[in-house]
Amino acid sequence: SQQGEEDPQALSIQEGENATMNCSYKTSINNLQWYRQNSGRGLVHLILIRSNEREKHSGRLRVTLDTSKKSSSLLITASRAADTASYFCATVMKTSYDKVIFGPGTSLSVIP
Amino acid sequence: SQTIHQWPATLVQPVGSPLSLECTVEGTSNPNLYWYRQAAGRGLQLLFYSVGIGQISSEVPQNLSASRPQDRQFILSSKKLLLSDSGFYLCAWSAGQFNTEAFFGQGTRLTVV
Numbered sequence: 001s002q003q004g005e006e007d008p009q010a011l012s013i014q015e016g017e018n019a020t021m022n023c024s025y026k027t028s029i030n031n032l033q034w035y036r037q038n039s040g041r042g043l044v045h046l047i048l049i050r051s052n053e054r055e056k057h058s059g060r061l062r063v064t065l066d067t068s069k070k071s072s073s074l075l076i077t078a079s080r081a082a083d084t085a086s087y088f089c090a091t092v093m094k095t096s097y098d099k100v101i102f103g104p105g106t107s108l109s110v111i112p
Numbered sequence: 113s114q115t116i117h118q119w120p121a122t123l124v125q126p127v128g129s130p131l132s133l134e135c136t137v138e139g140t141s142n143p144n145l146y147w148y149r150q151a152a153g154r155g156l157q158l159l160f161y162s163v164g165i166g167q168i169s170s171e172v173p174q175n176l177s178a179s180r181p182q183d184r185q186f187i188l189s190s191k192k193l194l195l196s197d198s199g200f201y202l203c204a205w206s207a208g209q210f211n212t213e214a215f216f217g218q219g220t221r222l223t224v225v
Contacts, residue, residue, distance in 0.1 A: 033213055042118075042202055042216035043156075088155060090214070098144055098163050099171075100206065100214045104155035 005103050006089055012109040019076040021106040023089030024069075032065055033090045033100070034074050043088065046074075051094075081112045114139035118203045118217030125224055131176075131190040133220050135203030138184065144208035145186040147178055150200040150219075162186060163208060198224045 007022045023032070031050045035043040049056045049065045049072065056063045062075040076083055088105040118135045125131060137143050144163050148156040158171045160178035168178050175194050179187045186203060203217040 035214075040200075040219070040221070042218045043204075043214075045213040045215070048213055098169075098208060099158060099161055100146065100204070101158060102148070102156040107153075 006087070006106045008106060009104070010107045010109075012111065013079055015079060015081055015110055015112050017079055019079050019083070019108055019110070021074045021087055021089075021108070023072045023074070023103055025072075025089075025091050025103075026070065028094045029067075030092045030094050032063075032072050033092070034061075034063060034072075035088045035090060035102075037086045037088065037105070039085075046087075076108075079108075079110045081110050084108060084110045114205075114215065116203065116205055116215055116217045118220060120220060121218065122221045123223070125193050125222065127195055127224055128192050131188070131193050131197070131222070133188040133201055133203075133222075135186045135188075135217055136184055137186075137205045140184070140205070140207070142183060142208065143205040145180060146204040146206070146214065147186065147188050148202045148204065150202060152199075156202065160188070193224045195224050198222055 005024050013019050029051050031048055033048045034046045036046050037043045047058045047061055047063050049063050060077045065072045086105045086107050088102050090100050090102045115138045146161045147159045149159055150156050160170055162168050162180045165180055176190050201220045204214040206212050206214045
């Protein structure tokens with residue numbers, strides 16, 4: 001069963017604009033992670049936010065977590081064409097910390 | 113530094129043939145190991161995970177099996193492939209503790225014909 005759901009499924013923006021992707025999940029988590037996948041490749045970890053954290057930054061990335069709403073958002077600021085990829089949220093549940101469960105992802109296209 | 117190797121990169125197999133995909137991790141010990149499958153344009157479905165040698169947890173009943181004969185080796189197998197087994201298979205590892213990330217191999221594109 002799927003734990004996380006990203007929204008929107010697809011997003012197209014102009015270079016320089018900000019991109020926001022959302023993730024909702026169902027059960028209590030230990031942490032939530034965001035990954036990036038370029039077409040036909042493996043996934044690359046971007047950022048991890050723990051359940052007791054509310055916001056985290058890494059370069060042009062900002063992740064927020066609202067455990068009361070069971071949701072997270074990933075903001076990419078000043079987007080570049082090279083940011084074009086699929087982005088996935090993944091959760092590690094409190095009851096099963098050995099499993100990393102992924103959502104269906106958001107496909108981001110950044111138009112030069 | 114840790115690295116993960118997954119092979120082959122692409123594979124075309126006839127229906128009914130066996131399958132063996134291998135994944136090895138270097139530079140760490142006692143990792144958690146994962147096999148995921150990704151359908152075209154979709155998210156990752158967790159197939160199997162392992163917290164130690166010989167310890168395999170299956171997430172989804174299916175035509176596939178997994179084995180972990182060594183600490184840093186994870187194998188995905190099938191005795192007889194089905195058309196529905198086609199997809200992009202990804203191996204990953206994590207340190208197996210709270211608050212750790214997963215590291216992925218480059219994936220195997222399997223096409224069953």
